[in-house]
Amino acid sequence: MKKIIPLLLLVIALGYSIFQLTEKKQEEKKVSKNDSYIASIQKMGVQVGQQAPDIELMTLDQKKVKLSSYKGKKVILNYWATWCPPCQDEIPVLEKFYQKNKSDIVILGVADFIGEKKDLNFVNNFVKKNNMHYQILLDEKGDNFRKYGVISIPTTFFINPNGEVIYKQIGPLTEKQLNQFLK
Structure with missing residues (x-):
């Protein structure tokens, strides 16, 4: 029983680390998607370097x-x-x-x-x-x-x-x- 507890703690720690890594990657994907969205709409309409259209x-x-x-x-x-x-x-x-x-x-x-x-x-x-x-x-x-x-x-x-x-x-x-x- 005494040998199982350290092994169980090791498995829990490893599982928690994998969970944290997965969460971080999902968060990075969300940020990346948001950056991609902004980058794509940034390319629409009037661009830097152009004359501002008169309105x-x-x-x-x-x-x-x-x-x-x-x-x-x-x-x-x-x-x-x-x-x-x-x-x-x-x-x-x-x-x-x-x-x-x-x-x-x-x-x-x-x-x-x-x-x-x-x-x-x-x-x-x-x-x-x-x-x-x-x-x-x-x-x-x-x-x-x-x-x-x-x-x-x-x-x-x-x-x-x-x-x-x-x-x-x-x-x-x-x-x-x-x-x-x-x-």
Whole structure:
């Protein structure tokens, strides 16, 4: 009996090690699949190095604005929606960055107005509730989401003063990424 206990402990330890190794490999597969998904959608739509297509959007006070009117400035073009949890998570990061750097950059938050059921009051209330002071624009028909090839939100394009896309981020932005844009 005394000889069986150490052997039993060894078998349990070996079984646990195999279980841990299997779990780690499954987790790596999940991460790899997620990375593959992001890499595949990264290749869709407007790409780094291309000129940013000009788009015309509606402001919250129902005026038309063209992206080309910001030529000569650094622009962060952020596609988002009120119903999107990752978008909601990045709002404070964008707002903090905007408040700190508003003389050096323009942030254009392009809301998915179709997904908002075209309720301007709802979007206005959301913007006020979340203390969003950067420019919020509405994609009235979804044309601009399509023009940029946005299929996952948030998606953000960093555009240099010459109108060229210099960085594309699918998923929430970090403070570090935003600060890199200023350099």
